[in-house]
Amino acid sequence: MHNLDACLISLLRFVRFASVSAQPQAAKASAQCADWLARHLKRMGMCRVGVTPTKGNPIVTAERIENTGLPTVLIYGHYDVQPPDPLNEWISPPFRPVIRGEHLYGRGASDDKGQLFCHVCAVEMLLSKAAGLPVNVKFLVEGEEEIGSPNLGDFLTQTKEKLSSDVTVVSDNFILGPEQPAITYALRGSLDVQLQVTGQRNDLHSGNFGGTVYNPLRGLCHILSGLQGDGGRISIPGFYDRVEDISEKEREYMRSRGPSDRAMLAQAGARTGSGETGFSLYESTTIRPSVTITGISGGYQGPGPKGVIPARARAKLNFRLVPKQDPAEIDGLFRAYVSSVTPPSLRARVITQKQTRPAITDLNHPAILAAFSAYKGAFGRAPIFLRSGGTIPIVDLLQRSLGMATVLMGFALPDNALHAPNERMHIPTFFKGISTSAHFLSEVGRTVTAHNRSNVAEFISKTQRATAGVLA
Amino acid sequence: MHNLDACLISLLRFVRFASVSAQPQAAKASAQCADWLARHLKRMGMCRVGVTPTKGNPIVTAERIENTGLPTVLIYGHYDVQPPDPLNEWISPPFRPVIRGEHLYGRGASDDKGQLFCHVCAVEMLLSKAAGLPVNVKFLVEGEEEIGSPNLGDFLTQTKEKLSSDVTVVSDNFILGPEQPAITYALRGSLDVQLQVTGQRNDLHSGNFGGTVYNPLRGLCHILSGLQGDGGRISIPGFYDRVEDISEKEREYMRSRGPSDRAMLAQAGARTGSGETGFSLYESTTIRPSVTITGISGGYQGPGPKGVIPARARAKLNFRLVPKQDPAEIDGLFRAYVSSVTPPSLRARVITQKQTRPAITDLNHPAILAAFSAYKGAFGRAPIFLRSGGTIPIVDLLQRSLGMATVLMGFALPDNALHAPNERMHIPTFFKGISTSAHFLSEVGRTVTAHNRSNVAEFISKTQRATAGVLA
Numbered sequence: 021m022h023n024l025d026a027c028l029i030s031l032l033r034f035v036r037f038a039s040v041s042a043q044p045q046a047a048k049a050s051a052q053c054a055d056w057l058a059r060h061l062k063r064m065g066m067c068r069v070g071v072t073p074t075k076g077n078p079i080v081t082a083e084r085i086e087n088t089g090l091p092t093v094l095i096y097g098h099y100d101v102q103p104p105d106p107l108n109e110w111i112s113p114p115f116r117p118v119i120r121g122e123h124l125y126g127r128g129a130s131d132d133k134g135q136l137f138c139h140v141c142a143v144e145m146l147l148s149k150a151a152g153l154p155v156n157v158k159f160l161v162e163g164e165e166e167i168g169s170p171n172l173g174d175f176l177t178q179t180k181e182k183l184s185s186d187v188t189v190v191s192d193n194f195i196l197g198p199e200q201p202a203i204t205y206a207l208r209g210s211l212d213v214q215l216q217v218t219g220q221r222n223d224l225h226s227g228n229f230g231g232t233v234y235n236p237l238r239g240l241c242h243i244l245s246g247l248q249g250d251g252g253r254i255s256i257p258g259f260y261d262r263v264e265d266i267s268e269k270e271r272e273y274m275r276s277r278g279p280s281d282r283a284m285l286a287q288a289g290a291r292t293g294s295g296e297t298g299f300s301l302y303e304s305t306t307i308r309p310s311v312t313i314t315g316i317s318g319g320y321q322g323p324g325p326k327g328v329i330p331a332r333a334r335a336k337l338n339f340r341l342v343p344k345q346d347p348a349e350i351d352g353l354f355r356a357y358v359s360s361v362t363p364p365s366l367r368a369r370v371i372t373q374k375q376t377r378p379a380i381t382d383l384n385h386p387a388i389l390a391a392f393s394a395y396k397g398a399f400g401r402a403p404i405f406l407r408s409g410g411t412i413p414i415v416d417l418l419q420r421s422l423g424m425a426t427v428l429m430g431f432a433l434p435d436n437a438l439h440a441p442n443e444r445m446h447i448p449t450f451f452k453g454i455s456t457s458a459h460f461l462s463e464v465g466r467t468v469t470a471h472n473r474s475n476v477a478e479f480i481s482k483t484q485r486a487t488a489g490v491l492a
Numbered sequence: 493m494h495n496l497d498a499c500l501i502s503l504l505r506f507v508r509f510a511s512v513s514a515q516p517q518a519a520k521a522s523a524q525c526a527d528w529l530a531r532h533l534k535r536m537g538m539c540r541v542g543v544t545p546t547k548g549n550p551i552v553t554a555e556r557i558e559n560t561g562l563p564t565v566l567i568y569g570h571y572d573v574q575p576p577d578p579l580n581e582w583i584s585p586p587f588r589p590v591i592r593g594e595h596l597y598g599r600g601a602s603d604d605k606g607q608l609f610c611h612v613c614a615v616e617m618l619l620s621k622a623a624g625l626p627v628n629v630k631f632l633v634e635g636e637e638e639i640g641s642p643n644l645g646d647f648l649t650q651t652k653e654k655l656s657s658d659v660t661v662v663s664d665n666f667i668l669g670p671e672q673p674a675i676t677y678a679l680r681g682s683l684d685v686q687l688q689v690t691g692q693r694n695d696l697h698s699g700n701f702g703g704t705v706y707n708p709l710r711g712l713c714h715i716l717s718g719l720q721g722d723g724g725r726i727s728i729p730g731f732y733d734r735v736e737d738i739s740e741k742e743r744e745y746m747r748s749r750g751p752s753d754r755a756m757l758a759q760a761g762a763r764t765g766s767g768e769t770g771f772s773l774y775e776s777t778t779i780r781p782s783v784t785i786t787g788i789s790g791g792y793q794g795p796g797p798k799g800v801i802p803a804r805a806r807a808k809l810n811f812r813l814v815p816k817q818d819p820a821e822i823d824g825l826f827r828a829y830v831s832s833v834t835p836p837s838l839r840a841r842v843i844t845q846k847q848t849r850p851a852i853t854d855l856n857h858p859a860i861l862a863a864f865s866a867y868k869g870a871f872g873r874a875p876i877f878l879r880s881g882g883t884i885p886i887v888d889l890l891q892r893s894l895g896m897a898t899v900l901m902g903f904a905l906p907d908n909a910l911h912a913p914n915e916r917m918h919i920p921t922f923f924k925g926i927s928t929s930a931h932f933l934s935e936v937g938r939t940v941t942a943h944n945r946s947n948v949a950e951f952i953s954k955t956q957r958a959t960a961g962v963l964a
Contacts (some may be wrong), residue, residue, distance in 0.1 A: 210799070220760050224760055227680060228880070229760050230783070232762070232766070233760050234764070237716075241788075245716075288696055290691065290837065293837075305704055310698075312800075314698060314798055316709050316789065319785065325684030325686075327786065327883075328810075330787070340703070365763070408699070409701065
């Protein structure tokens with residue numbers, strides 16, 4: 021247990037840095053955090069440790085090439101954290117990490133300092149043994165994930181060769197519970213747009229002019245309410261053209277192992293579901309695309325009434341896309357739809373805010389099998405393969421920039437309060453995470469070849485076959 | 493001119509009080525303003541001058557019964573004003589009234605201190621003559637019109653007998669220009685409601701749950717976009733049941749004398765109109781009801797995207813109603829409509845904010861004919877009879893509480909910046925207003941009998957006939 025205690029002490033130290041990427045005044049704390057991490061990696065035996073400045077927070081890299089004949093694992097993580105607000109809801113200060121019961125409390129304890137440290141500690145423990153590392157290892161730890169990794173893309177382009185590996189591991193997501201590990205193999209993509217509708221020049225008096233002009237708010241509601249038809253189907257022409265059917269085998273696996281409608285509704289705090297006709301709620305959120313109006317505003321927002329015809333209205337929308345759908349193409353289809361339904365007296369403008377492609381990992385990839393064995397070994401229970409409705413932009417970025425498979429090996433639990441007050445890491449799960457990582461690195465060393473130096477497109481095309489293979 | 497100069501000086505004094513009813517800290521200025529007005533009325537010869545405290549600002553009353561055999565005119569006005577914000581857009585301070593060119597600038601110069609003073613000065617000048625007043629006169633001046641007259645209703649109930657008269661004059665609206673007087677004989681009513689739509693317990697992640705639940709924002713858009721069909725017709729069942737057709741004669745008058753579509757669009761700053769099919773824009777805003785979404789909000793409003801399914805959404809709506817439509821009945825029909833179209837997994841709640849009945853004045857009433865002659869005499873040009881799309885809640889309140897006809901005799905011009913910075917009164921029009929009021933009082937003394945001691949319902953029922961008579 022001595023080694024595990026040391027791991028916990030290091031993590032406590034790591035969490036003390038208030039490396040909040042959203043706050044410019046935290047830049048110094050972020051730089052100190054990066055330096056501390058670099059020194060830690062160096063001390064434990066990593067080579068070519070670098071702290072590369074960017075326009076924002078620095079990026080920390082390190083590598084240990086044990087043998088050029090061995091496969092190489094790139095471990096991605098981020099040392100930046102979400103803002104700790106609201107501060108008054110924290111039981112102990114966010115950057116004074118403490119252990120209470122089975123948990124370590126502090127901002128970043130899970131997201132992502134704690135999960136990253138599962139790998140850091142595993143590598144450290146393997147390095148301390150006479151046999152050394154069973155694989156080559158590279159680290160890539162950025163400091164701006166929580167603000168959308170604005171400087172990572174350029175960095176990856178410049179250092180593509182240096183980061184070249186056989187597989188990337190990202191530990192920045194959930195498993196199902198302390199006794200139930202899971203491997204997420206598919207993420208939906210996303211497209212964020214803003215829709216602006218404008219009408220007459222200025223706000224007008226709704227008494228003197230009510231009945232004269234087409235109200236932009238009415239136009240906005242008209243455009244938005246036409247977006248989905250009965251059964252939740254999205255009405256944009258061409259929207260489903262690239263959406264593929266999933267094999268019956270995979271759907272059967274999802275039905276038997278994935279969350280039930282009842283469980284999804286309980287999690288959502290809703291009494292009635294509203295999934296796409298013909299699909300379970302888990303399927304509706306993973307193998308089917310969705311559109312959500314995330315915000316809407318226009319006209320008078322204060323208390324009481326005001327007799328006004330607003331001159332403009334605005335909505336924000338978030339599409340979630342499934343493999344083969346291209347956010348840029350969907351953006352074009354949405355624009356065409358908006359043009360076709362906007363009342364002639366109004367003007368609609370679409371502003372694209374963010375695009376992330378869907379991501380999927382070939383379930384036949386040896387690294388997935390290695391992760392499967394690793395979780396089974398460390399947790400004593402086989403992990404469940406999950407599709408996620410969410411989007412992790414860095415997975416898309418890493419796959420596109422570096423062109424290799426990404427394995428999502430989460431160690432956070434659903435009740436760990438990520439992005440919320442009293443964020444915590446479950447210490448027994450942290451220890452199992454270290455063990456999982458060590459198992460994983462050994463397993464990769466044993467099984468991974470240059471198999472996956474192909475490109476992402478190929479992986480996606482292989483999915484159905486692969487899924488069928490693993491799930492059989 | 494000596495008398496007119498004195499009028500202007502009195503008005504300048506009256507405008508100096510910062511009697512902003514919306515600001516609690518202005519209560520003292522309002523009380524001082526009421527006291528000053530009461531002293532002014534007393535000094536000029538009015539009797540039984542009273543300053544009655546209310547829960548808010550006091551109400552000033554006065555009367556001069558020359559002869560119980562004469563008809564009595566009740567002059568309504570308000571001494572409170574709108575807040576002067578934004579202050580930095582005023583050329584001279586709002587409560588330091590000054591004369592520049594042909595205008596007197598200051599908050600309240602038109603609304604309503606200046607218009608009220610047309611009558612105050614007319615009565616003062618008539619009182620200064622040997623013949624005395626040609627009619628009995630009562631004044632009713634409140635200090636909370638700009639915040640919805642919250643204490644006037646109770647006061648009217650308590651003092652109904654004391655205020656009993658043959659006709660009420662309200663000067664709190666516009667004429668068409670300095671050379672074109674107008675009499676407004678119909679006002680639309682209004683109904684303000686707030687619609688709240690709620691879904692699941694809390695906001696949800698649009699990735700993990702997009703496709704699981706029925707988004708309240710989508711529900712809101714669905715409910716609102718169904719409110720109006722093609723041609724602008726309102727789809728609420730029963731909505732038009734009490735809307736009456738107007739005589740072809742009146743429509744012909746409106747077409748020939750009222751604003752053209754082109755003029756309405758220029759005023760609205762819009763290129764294309766969107767009135768009800770079969771009606772001009774002037775008709776759409778006066779003899780036809782309308783519904784306006786005045787505000788909408790829900791979900792994320794800040795910059796950039798946020799992946800959220802909001803738990804609730806809200807809209808505010810303003811209906812404008814025509815004679816015979818009852819706001820309380822429309823409120824019920826709207827609630828029934830909302831219930832019938834709300835998706836089963838959402839809950840919709842309607843909150844009624846404000847109801848004002850439509851108001852119409854019998855065009856055959858002798859006081860209307862008196863006003864017609866008075867404007868013609870003072871301006872040298874016959875006034876145009878106008879319907880207004882707007883609502884003046886005190887007209888409804890006065891008619892319902894006191895049960896007598898109300899004549900709207902405006903002296904403000906469209907460019908007088910009411911409720912805006914640099915509010916002003918056109919001094920030549922102010923003088924014509926005084927002359928109009930004096931003409932009016934004399935004319936009423938000559939022609940008005942107990943004709944209109946009937947109730948409002950009767951007036952409304954007589955409208956078509958009456959309109960046909962006057963417009964013939």
